[in-house]
Amino acid sequence: MACHEVTGPARLHLGVAPRPVVSGAARAPLAAGQLRVARRRQVCQRRAPAMDEAQENVRVEFEVTLPLSALRPTCHSMWGCNPAPPAPAFQHVARMMDSLLLDSMQPFTFTKITTQQLNRPKNKQPKQSKPAPMKPQRQAPPPTTERAEPVVEPASYEPKKAGNPPSSDKWVASLRKRDPELQPSLPAINNRSRSNSQTAGYPRVKSRSVDRIHSRMKPLKPLTKAVSKDDELCPSPKSGKGAFPLGPGVEPHLVDTVEKDVLVRNPGVPWDRVAGLRAAKATLQEAAILPLIMPEYFRGIRRPWRGVLMVGPPGTGKTMLAKAVATECSTTFFNISSATLTSKYRGDSEKLIKILFEMARFHAPSTIFIDELDSLCSSRGSDSEHEASRRFKAELLIQMDGLDSSTDERVVMVLAATNHPWDIDEAFRRRFEKRIYIPLPDAESRVELLELCLQGVKLEPGVNLKSLSSQLEGYSGCDIGNVCRDAAMMSMRRMITGKTSDEIRAIRKEEVDLPVTADDFKEAISRCKKSVSNNDKSRYEQWVSEFGAS
Numbered sequence: 001m002a003c004h005e006v007t008g009p010a011r012l013h014l015g016v017a018p019r020p021v022v023s024g025a026a027r028a029p030l031a032a033g034q035l036r037v038a039r040r041r042q043v044c045q046r047r048a049p050a051m052d053e054a055q056e057n058v059r060v061e062f063e064v065t066l067p068l069s070a071l072r073p074t075c076h077s078m079w080g081c082n083p084a085p086p087a088p089a090f091q092h093v094a095r096m097m098d099s100l101l102l103d104s105m106q107p108f109t110f111t112k113i114t115t116q117q118l119n120r121p122k123n124k125q126p127k128q129s130k131p132a133p134m135k136p137q138r139q140a141p142p143p144t145t146e147r148a149e150p151v152v153e154p155a156s157y158e159p160k161k162a163g164n165p166p167s168s169d170k171w172v173a174s175l176r177k178r179d180p181e182l183q184p185s186l187p188a189i190n191n192r193s194r195s196n197s198q199t200a201g202y203p204r205v206k207s208r209s210v211d212r213i214h215s216r217m218k219p220l221k222p223l224t225k226a227v228s229k230d231d232e233l234c235p236s237p238k239s240g241k242g243a244f245p246l247g248p249g250v251e252p253h254l255v256d257t258v259e260k261d262v263l264v265r266n267p268g269v270p271w272d273r274v275a276g277l278r279a280a281k282a283t284l285q286e287a288a289i290l291p292l293i294m295p296e297y298f299r300g301i302r303r304p305w306r307g308v309l310m311v312g313p314p315g316t317g318k319t320m321l322a323k324a325v326a327t328e329c330s331t332t333f334f335n336i337s338s339a340t341l342t343s344k345y346r347g348d349s350e351k352l353i354k355i356l357f358e359m360a361r362f363h364a365p366s367t368i369f370i371d372e373l374d375s376l377c378s379s380r381g382s383d384s385e386h387e388a389s390r391r392f393k394a395e396l397l398i399q400m401d402g403l404d405s406s407t408d409e410r411v412v413m414v415l416a417a418t419n420h421p422w423d424i425d426e427a428f429r430r431r432f433e434k435r436i437y438i439p440l441p442d443a444e445s446r447v448e449l450l451e452l453c454l455q456g457v458k459l460e461p462g463v464n465l466k467s468l469s470s471q472l473e474g475y476s477g478c479d480i481g482n483v484c485r486d487a488a489m490m491s492m493r494r495m496i497t498g499k500t501s502d503e504i505r506a507i508r509k510e511e512v513d514l515p516v517t518a519d520d521f522k523e524a525i526s527r528c529k530k531s532v533s534n535n536d537k538s539r540y541e542q543w544v545s546e547f548g549a550s
């Protein structure tokens, strides 16, 4: 048999030693036209390169896949439980192994080669030599030949009665596409049901190369997350279409990213949690809700708006409105922001956008919400513009153009919000057909906001929300929330002043949970100033009068 150097500190010669041991058995076919020849052991010799030293036996275990046609039926009888198989049969197998080592390997493939030293002195720990990983498609180097008289030991291998589960051709094909290195050995390695027993008293030595391939061959991660307590509350996308299919060119990690970081399963904001903003709500209802309720009407010239931009000062409820749209319409909600796109996915952001829109179409009706649009879609062509940002903008423009709801029944709406509408590139401005103003709350909305914020808070009878709202003119919804929080904590602040932490710990909840007074509100308002200046307000109003479309 051929002598072949594999690896290791000393030269390792595979081949038939003076007293070789051969055992093992052929297994059931793994896939059409393939057969695995497993656990054929041979005692080989490890020798120093130049001289004959004390010989150490080395157990070599190798596993190959080869076409069924390459084997004759005699092989089976030889590997059976016959204690003394006929010598010609063994020679036939030995010849066959020679050809495996010497010939071009295609379509033969080593799936595993492991070595193990035998006959070590008792005081020494039996050391297993390093598995010799072998790439499946590599051709065997020209070997030196070493021949010896073969002696066949009785095989202890009991062929398995149950056949291995057939490999899925589809699955194998997809893995091959992902990792061509695995190609020929895929079906054999897939067979996880192979024996792991310690055959013939020798511990099974796991090949590192096989481990590596096994780990690579983990089945594609299902895109739906494992069911957790949260998932019970947040059901899968409303489309009910299951996981997004991984087509050619779709990178699984990006799909995973969209699922994990962008897809919001249940925004959980009903309309009545958003105070005021009636005009904005009506526009959004027409843009997002009615096309779903009466799809036949919203065809042709009446096609749904594909882009809606909400413009307004910070903290006026733009994000809340977007979530309310998704909640009320039961659309699949994708929430992207510059933070999601520009941090770890900077290089991949245009690919991410492409997949995002594909997923949105798959799970349609969908709402894609882009928060802080100005930071992603600022004017193009400036010197400071990063290449990745330019590519991202180009891809987003293309994808938004592709949302032609006059021909496509899958309704996908892009909803965006910005505090800096004047920074947005004009190409994007055009694609957001509706540009609506989300203003600071008016007197009526401020009362609504106060009621919403003070739910569950005890108020002294003297507190008048209307007069309070007049004191909060120019405050945003967020500012009003802060004033209410501050006022609600005033009694507690009074109570703990000058007390040690032990004394504070001793205070009972009922002692601090006192009704909020008008004075508390007065003090809170004096502490919390509004966050939007009059200048800012007029700048928004000017932009909306120029570019607004509601």
Ligand SMILES: Nc1ncnc2c1ncn2[C@@H]1O[C@H](COP(=O)(O)OP(=O)(O)OP(=O)(O)O)[C@@H](O)[C@H]1O
Binding pocket: 273, 274, 275, 276, 277, 312, 313, 314, 315, 316, 317, 318, 319, 320, 321, 417, 418, 419, 449, 452, 476, 477, 478, 479, 481
């Ligand atoms: N109209 C509103 N109704 C109810 N709550 C509001 C309203 N406006 C603002 N809020 C409160 O302000 C907080 C911030 O709102 P939101 O994030 O929607 O503002 P935004 O306009 O998106 O701000 P930014 O432009 O800075 O992102 C909300 O969590 C909510 O408590």
